[in-house]
Amino acid sequence: MEQEGPLFILGVFFVLGIVALTVVAVLQNKPLPENLKYGIVLDAGSSHTSVYIYRWPAEKENDTGVVQQVEECKVEGNGISSYHEKPVEAGLSLQACMNKARDIIPVSKHKETPVYLGATAGMRLLRLTNSRVADEVLASVENTLRSSPFDFQGARIITGQEEGAYGWITINYLLGNFIHSSPWFNIMPNSKEGTSGALDLGGASTQITFVSDENIESQDNSLRFRLYGKSYNVYTHSFLCYGKDQALRLQLANTMTGQNITLLDPCFNSGYMRNVSTADLYSSPCVSGLRILTAPQTIQIQGTGNYQLCKNKVQTIFNVSHCSYSRCSFNGIFQPGLQGEFGAFSAFYFVMDFLKLTKEKVSLDSVKDTVERHCSKPWAEVKRESGRIKEKYLSEYCFSGVYILSLLDLYGFNSSSWEDITFLGKIHGSDAGWTLGYMLNLTNMIPAELPPSPPLSHGGYVGLMVFFSVFLLFILLTCWLTFRKPKCLQKGII
Numbered sequence: 173m174e175q176e177g178p179l180f181i182l183g184v185f186f187v188l189g190i191v192a193l194t195v196v197a198v199l200q201n202k203p204l205p206e207n208l209k210y211g212i213v214l215d216a217g218s219s220h221t222s223v224y225i226y227r228w229p230a231e232k233e234n235d236t237g238v239v240q241q242v243e244e245c246k247v248e249g250n251g252i253s254s255y256h257e258k259p260v261e262a263g264l265s266l267q268a269c270m271n272k273a274r275d276i277i278p279v280s281k282h283k284e285t286p287v288y289l290g291a292t293a294g295m296r297l298l299r300l301t302n303s304r305v306a307d308e309v310l311a312s313v314e315n316t317l318r319s320s321p322f323d324f325q326g327a328r329i330i331t332g333q334e335e336g337a338y339g340w341i342t343i344n345y346l347l348g349n350f351i352h353s354s355p356w357f358n359i360m361p362n363s364k365e366g367t368s369g370a371l372d373l374g375g376a377s378t379q380i381t382f383v384s385d386e387n388i389e390s391q392d393n394s395l396r397f398r399l400y401g402k403s404y405n406v407y408t409h410s411f412l413c414y415g416k417d418q419a420l421r422l423q424l425a426n427t428m429t430g431q432n433i434t435l436l437d438p439c440f441n442s443g444y445m446r447n448v449s450t451a452d453l454y455s456s457p458c459v460s461g462l463r464i465l466t467a468p469q470t471i472q473i474q475g476t477g478n479y480q481l482c483k484n485k486v487q488t489i490f491n492v493s494h495c496s497y498s499r500c501s502f503n504g505i506f507q508p509g510l511q512g513e514f515g516a517f518s519a520f521y522f523v524m525d526f527l528k529l530t531k532e533k534v535s536l537d538s539v540k541d542t543v544e545r546h547c548s549k550p551w552a553e554v555k556r557e558s559g560r561i562k563e564k565y566l567s568e569y570c571f572s573g574v575y576i577l578s579l580l581d582l583y584g585f586n587s588s589s590w591e592d593i594t595f596l597g598k599i600h601g602s603d604a605g606w607t608l609g610y611m612l613n614l615t616n617m618i619p620a621e622l623p624p625s626p627p628l629s630h631g632g633y634v635g636l637m638v639f640f641s642v643f644l645l646f647i648l649l650t651c652w653l654t655f656r657k658p659k660c661l662q663k664g665i666i
């Protein structure tokens with residue numbers, strides 16, 4: 173009995189020691205309070221400009237999937253290339269959204285927040301038509317961004333290759349496809365093997381980008397990345413003039429005649445009419461070569477709403493007769509066989525979303541049926557059913573649906589591979605598009621090698637500490653109860 177007193181006190185000290193150790197270890201490893209960083213990217217597209225604001229915790233910036241889109245501000249009016257007659261006003265158009273960014277981002281972070289502007293195919297076309305005016309438009313937007321309180325990092329026309337690559341990086345970053353699982357316990361929620369190809373449809377260009385095991389026969393289409401310790405062999409191509417607005421121009425220009433003022437067009441719903449100025453139609457370098465000198469000044473398009481005839485007409489804008497590689501998509505452009513899953517975004521998504529074809533996987537035949545049914549609806553019915561949508565978009569869903577089907581067919585999607593396409597608007601709250609990938613690259617947020625990380629997350633660490641403490645206590649208690657006189661302590665078992 174005399175021996176039990178000191179042993180009991182020893183036991184209590186032992187228990188207290190373990191508790192104290194756990195508390196200290198847990199507190200010591202408490203995550204630091206979040207220090208948030210911000211970044212702004214302006215997507216100066218051919219049809220409009222959007223200002224994206226991103227935010228991420230500073231200490232996690234090399235992890236994947238940590239950057240979040242906090243705002244998309246849509247700039248009033250058309251894209252910056254539409255200011256070719258008054259370049260100075262291009263910059264002014266951005267002011268309202270930049271003011272919004274000023275309100276959203278805390279003042280203390282303004283100076284350190286980078287702002288980038290990337291212009292895409294609308295400006296590529298303007299540069300082809302008149303490079304001096306394109307420079308003036310860029311100078312104007314640069315002026316506005318320089319006068320904002322943020323850290324201006326440049327306004328430039330990105331290449332089609334960059335547009336494809338950054339779109340691919342964005343979706344795979346957001347889907348968590350770059351890090352499947354770290355060596356220990358940090359398993360990513362989305363741990364499906366492999367990356368997803370990216371399909372972006374704009375107004376003036378379209379991009380296809382995917383990882384390929386095949387030999388990429390043309391250097392212009394080949395990208396090599398090393399991201400988070402893995403190498404990727406990526407195929408990409410950007411088709412200038414094959415965004416859906418320029419494709420529509422090509423399709424119209426192909427059927428223009430020298431005399432007729434009215435143009436019956438199966439790609440518009442019956443009963444729909446639109447006047448088109450031929451000067452405007454031919455102003456784009458995509459169609460200027462197709463100009464018919466005797467064409468009237470204005471033509472009136474009259475819709476006839478016929479899917480099959482529209483498909484035949486759309487097919488005239490693709491050249492599939494020559495290919496100097498082992499295989500091509502169209503216009504003599506090399507493309508290896510399709511591989512893996514694909515995410516289709518931007519106008520691919522807008523059009524499919526309007527046709528209610530994005531929610532679950534729909535077979536290629538059902539998609540064709542839906543587009544066909546939509547094309548055959550009279551314009552009055554289309555308008556009645558979806559009155560709030562902008563008339564320009566609404567009137568072009570028949571053409572766009574047929575165009576998307578033709579384009580994806582030429583890329584090689586058939587009834588079975590169609591199932592590999594997911595139409596994506598947002599991924600975990602961030603828009604699918606090239607802007608996030610652009611910022612991640614320019615801020616060096618994607619490391620080539622896997623960043624060293626503790627094998628356990630904070631939660632996992634606390635869990636294990638608590639588990640082992642309880643386990644030790646349990647052993648001690650068992651010893652105590654089994655032997656009453658805790659011989660195990662005397663014999664130095666613990």
Ligand SMILES: Nc1ncnc2c1ncn2[C@@H]1O[C@H](COP(=O)(O)OP(=O)(O)O)[C@@H](O)[C@H]1O
Binds near residue numbers: 218219416523
């Ligand atoms: N709600 C919508 N419905 C249909 N099309 C849309 C919708 N919103 C945007 N678009 C279209 O998406 C395309 C976006 O292209 P954009 O990014 O401006 O051009 P690019 O990437 O070629 O420079 C445009 O053709 C625009 O008309």
Ligand SMILES: [Ca+2]
Binds near residue numbers: 292
């Ligand atoms: Ca775009």
